[in-house]
Amino acid sequence: xxxxxxxxxxxKNYLIGFxxxxxxxxxxxxxxxxxxxxxxxxxxxxxSFAFLQFSVQLIFFLHLGKExxxxxxxxxxxxxxxxxxLVMLGSLWIMSHLSYHLNSHQINNYIMRDEQxxx
Amino acid sequence: xxxxHNSEKNIFGFWVYLMxxxxxxxxxxxxxxxxxxxxxxxxxxxxxxxxPYVLVETLILLTSSFTVGLSLLAAHKNSxxxxxxxxxxTFLLGVAFLTLEISEFRQLIxxxxxxxSSAFLSSYFALVGTHGLHIFAGLVWMGILVYKILVxxxxxxxxxxxxxxxxxxxxxxxxxxxxxxxxYLMGVI
Numbered sequence: 616x617x618x619x620x621x622x623x624x625x626x627k628n629y630l631i632g633f634x635x636x637x638x639x640x641x642x643x644x645x646x647x648x649x650x651x652x653x654x655x656x657x658x659x660x661x662x663s664f665a666f667l668q669f670s671v672q673l674i675f676f677l678h679l680g681k682e683x684x685x686x687x688x689x690x691x692x693x694x695x696x697x698x699x700x701l702v703m704l705g706s707l708w709i710m711s712h713l714s715y716h717l718n719s720h721q722i723n724n725y726i727m728r729d730e731q732x733x734x
Numbered sequence: 735x736x737x738x739h740n741s742e743k744n745i746f747g748f749w750v751y752l753m754x755x756x757x758x759x760x761x762x763x764x765x766x767x768x769x770x771x772x773x774x775x776x777x778x779x780x781x782x783x784x785x786p787y788v789l790v791e792t793l794i795l796l797t798s799s800f801t802v803g804l805s806l807l808a809a810h811k812n813s814x815x816x817x818x819x820x821x822x823x824t825f826l827l828g829v830a831f832l833t834l835e836i837s838e839f840r841q842l843i844x845x846x847x848x849x850x851s852s853a854f855l856s857s858y859f860a861l862v863g864t865h866g867l868h869i870f871a872g873l874v875w876m877g878i879l880v881y882k883i884l885v886x887x888x889x890x891x892x893x894x895x896x897x898x899x900x901x902x903x904x905x906x907x908x909x910x911x912x913x914x915x916x917x918y919l920m921g922v923i
Binding site: 624625626629632633636637640643644647648654657658661662664665668669672673676677687688691692694695698699702703705706707710722723726 | 760765767785786789796915916
C-alpha cells in the first residue's frame with residue numbers, strides 16, 4: 616500500500632533495504648574477518664560495500680529521490696555530500712602533507728616537551 | 735490540503751537538520767581518520783577492537799532501522815496496535831545496542847584505554863560516543879511518542895512525529911555504516 620503523501624513508504628521497499636543492507640554488512644565482515652583479500656584490495660572492497668549500503672539505505676529507508684519536482688531534498692543532500700567530501704579529503708590531504716614534513720616521533724617529542732611529560 | 739503542505743514542510747525542515755548533523759559527523763570522521771595512527775605508544779585499533787561483538791551491535795541497529803519502518807507503515811495503515819508493537823521492538827533493539835556500546839566503552843576504560851590515553855582513543859570516543867548520544871536522544875523521543883500514541887491514538891500529529899523519528903533513526907544507521915567500516919573493519923585490517 617502506498618500513501619500518496621509519502622512516496623516510497625511501502626513494505627517492498629523496506630524489505631529490499633533490509634536484506635540488501637544485511638547482505639552488504641555480512642559481506643564486508645567476512646572479507647575482513649577471514650582475510651579474504653590483501654590489503655589495498657580489501658579496503659577498496661569494504662569501502663565499495665559501504666557506499667553501496669549507504670545508497671541502498673538512502674533510497675529504500677530514507678526514500679531519497681522518490682519526491683516529486685522540485686527535488687529540494689536531493690539538492691540539499693548533494694550539496695551536503697560535496698561539503699562532506701571536501702572536509703574528509705581536505706583534512707586527510709593536509710594532515711598527511713604535514714606528517715610528511717614532521718614524523719610522528721617528532722610530534723610525540725614536541726608534545727612531551729610542551730606538556731612536560733617525562734619518559 | 736493545508737495540513738499536507740505543512741507536513742511536507744516539516745519533513746523538509748527536518749531533512750535540512752539531518753544534513754547539518756551529517757556535516758558534524760563528517761568533521762568527527764575526519765578527525766578520527768587523521769588521528770587513528772597517533773596511539774602515543776599505546777595500543778592501536780587492532781589490539782582493542784572485538785569484531786564479532788561489533789557485528790552484533792551493527793546487526794541490532796540495522797534490524798531496528800527496519801522495524802521503525804514497519805511501525806511507520808502500520809501507522810499509515812491506521813493500525814495503532816501494530817505501530818506500537820513495532821515501535822516497542824525498535825525501542826528494545828535501541829536499548830540493546832546502547833547497552834552493548836556502553837559496556838564496550840566500560841571494558842575499554844577498565845583495561846586502561848580511556849579517551850585520555852591517546853589522540854586515537856580521544857577521537858574514537860568522540861566519534862562513537864556522539865553517535866551513541868544521538869541514539870540515546872532517539873530513545874527518549876521514541877519513549878515520549880509511544881506514550882502519546884497510547885494516550886491519544888494515531889493522530890495526524892503523532893504520525894508526522896513518527897515520520898520524523900523514522901528519518902532520524904534511519905539516519906543514525908546510515909552514520910553507523912561508516913563507523914563500522916572506517917573505525918572497526920579498517921582498524922582490524
